[in-house]
Amino acid sequence: MGSRNGPFSHTLLVIHVLLVVTTVFSDSTESEKLVTFKRSLLKAEALSNWITSAAPCNGDKENWRGVICGKDGSVFGLRLENMALSGTIDMDMLAELPGIRTLSFINNSFEGPMPDVQKIRLLRSIFLSNNNFSGVIRDDAFAGMSSMRKVELQNNKFTGRIPRSLSEMKILVDLQMQDNEFEGEIPDFEQKNLKVNFANNRLYGPIPPGLRNQDPSSFAVVFVISPLIFRARTTAKNGYKYQQTTKLDKNNDYKTNTKDIEMPSYEEESYKRTPNGGKLQFVRNDITEFKLHDLLRASAEVLGGGSFGSSYKATLANGPAVVVKRFREMSNVKKEEFYSHANRLGSFSHPNLLPLVAFYHKKDEKLLITDFAQNGSLASHLHGKRKPNEPGLDWRTRLSIIKGVAQGLDYLYKELPHLVLPHGHLKSSNVLLNDAFIPLLADYGLIPLVNKRHAQKFMVAYKSPEFTYHDSTTTKTDVWCLGILILEILTGKFPANYLKQGKGGSSDLETWVNSVVREEWTGEVFDKEMKGTKNSEGEMLKLLKIGMCCCEWNIERRWDLKAAVEKIGELKERGSDEDYSSCTSDGAYSSRAMTDEDFSFSVTG
Template identity: 30%
Template structure:
């Protein structure tokens, strides 16, 4: 055996150390350094050096040592960003407000890309054909460049996940009649040279999305005709949403709804809107102020009368320092000793601890709340077991068999994001459902309860976790018993309960099958437009709409049907449909004003908030056909949270991640 001298041993160790160090260098280091060398002539990116880990460089975010986010806005960079196409794990790329020129490089290697912002540069050439390889792309912004040629409809239509397409301020020509991207929420092709008929799929966007295309016609612009009396004013209207272009076609000072547009030291201020409003006459301003004072006085009087009446009723019912919860001295459940009482039986599901009806009668009961299907109670049995009992009222039940079959289906649904149905009781005049009791209350109280000084707000991480859990629970309901196409039917924040570990659990699912048309629960803004007339005609798509409204409630901190002037200058006051209010604010490009003020204390969450907002808007679109399936919503939310989605989840249309399924036999079909 050869014995090495100490100095040779040290040299060998250093050689192996540096050799291994180079071997473990990030594969993204070389493309980033090549990009800096080619584009950063003014050495703005001075911190980018070969001796440091790129994951610690400014403007970069990493997952598992791979760059997934690169935001370089206003860095005075130029030339081409071709070297960046080697960042194969990149999900977010924003190079806005730089000096990049020439054709947009081949992007086909960036298959993980979801957000791409290249606006306000000097790119030339045609629409990049390689974009069609970006099948996961949600947002594409190529506005205010020097691009030309036609907008290839057949290629753009392949981007089925696309939510935003901004192409304004270029030199595109030709027609857009073939464009049809089903999930598109944000669209603008103004200030180009487009011509022909606007397709029906795009007619719902405002006039400002098509302005300054002299030969473009059709809704929302004037209808197409052989002669245009004034081609320089295509569809001007005093009621239209303000154009994003200022005088001379220059971009106004607005805040885009992209996740990289939030300033680091605060939220955007609407100075431009205030400037426009200063052009009103003095008399008009005085009239507006007087009108506002009168309206405020009237609203104050109405609110005073309303709360005075309610407080008077409560004072007549309660005395002293009685707590909010109503504790009954006697059981609210059916009394088997009453004359003519038809005694039923308690039916328990597998795994539930059994007890008799008499045990429930002796239990101390505490009312938890009233809903559209009845009253819920907390019941403490003699043995200390605590359950939640729902006493059903005003239900359309054709008979015992009809009720039992539905309960058999619901009782077999077991999932970590559902409140398990433990048992049910059926008699002619009494119907009871027994559930697991959730100690941490519901989402409504956590989100809206006790707002003000000293309140601990619901943090962003918890909100996102609740959104993901509720989505998984709803997706499981939809994927179970496919032959029955089960629905929840009553998605709202009071039906999202929180267990001891902080997980969201859906309650009250499946009860809409027994709803009466006249007594179907009014879900306070959650109800889908197509289901507003008859609460019994609910579908899985209407569930998706309700879930979208729930997400908007989590993001805005507002109740779904009440949006007051806390919107700060959005122009809306009073009772407004929450999805419509959010859409109006986003179209005005004041997306930051959508979000709950309580979320402003948290840093580096803008991208996630905007991402969840996009999901919510897709879910709550008016057309049922344009709403995604819940299993796809689960996938989008999990990707937003940075949770890796299994390949089987991505390829199987009806799969639900880590969710057990219920067989057709368990559905009770044919029983």
């Protein structure tokens, strides 16, 4: 018996030794790779027990904090939540752990683009919510990830369109993308048992057929006013029926084709119970006051989502149409400061300012309510699609608009002398036009209210040369914005560097104009859609030169606002071809010919 069992026992012993050696070697490999991964993280004190002398797992029990262990003793996932972590998520190193199936980095301080989850093809779930991730997610970011069931990206700063590859994951059951800055239309999802949330983004268009069984709050544009945007009704035939706005014209901030939307009474009651009773603070006496629930009952149109937040038009019963703008980036301003500044803005009265009607303040919600401008934004008329044979803005209208803009800006300088940037965000989409095409400046005087980091990322004053290269602004910075606006009005070209987040670098529009007129002042730069220019080219050239003097990079030579307003006011619809060339700081022109120095882009002062 003993002789017969000897070889068998020996074989078992060898197998056992091999298994032990393999397990120890595997644990050692996982330990080393995870420690290497840890080195890519900042503020990783919470992971102090991640050391190579100990295995991450003991069977299916974790030895290391934040490690999820599989039944076979390998690392199945990471749950690194609420640890104040930052730095880089090294997906290359994690991809070398063959057992990884789930990753969670909820509620940390990670920034930058989304990690490349495609490197772990068999990943089943990814949780990145409550961080500071930003940027566009590639459309194919989830392509081929057939095992993915849960994706949570909410409460970050992602932009761009929702990746279509998400809709191609057949077994996806949970998709949370709310509280970001996604824009565009929602792709269709046909997965069964899928739960989604796209609320509080900049999305538009119809709810796709595959998602019409979802809770309507999952598509709300604004939390406080979400009932205005979507409504659900129980019907005998179709169950839930949705009504919402149709697709926005992305080139027009204030024009959309929409359907009327109402709010059901049970949601209205919930807003009556808000901490301040849903009270609006009115700043004008020439309008009949209304309550927040009147707005909630009104028919509404989504107007779009800009760099500050979402806007919609509400048509009150037996009352005027107003625009409600929800601001997302004012959390740092105190209530007393908000009230004081909003009341100050509400006291302004000028024919070229969009009047403030009322405001609403809560800790997590700030609304500004203004008049509605019937003819949309200047940007929509310069760059939006027109109907066949519909003329562009003629010279007379463009001249009238820029004169009104200059007058409105001059008024802001006088009323807000304590602000270096009385406007701060002067661009064509913030110049609105009433029924008579009189320009109305919008989004003015907001610098004291908007969170500084957000302001410097999006507001056009921070695209100026002085801020790009010297991190400073001056009382001439709004004049630089005026100069770029003048060039945009005359050329019909959009200043594309405004689309860049953060510092603007060189102005592509200004550079192009300079390149065309460097050798000879010519009308080649003017918008070919601009009609009514007969006998007007001389005045148009004057305005072109005024624009260039306003956006002069050399701050010492750049005109101040007083000089710009004076020269713009002297312009006529038709006039002589007076010959003057370069700018001087006192608002005059030198008679000498332009030289390369006049077109140099050095910044001084």
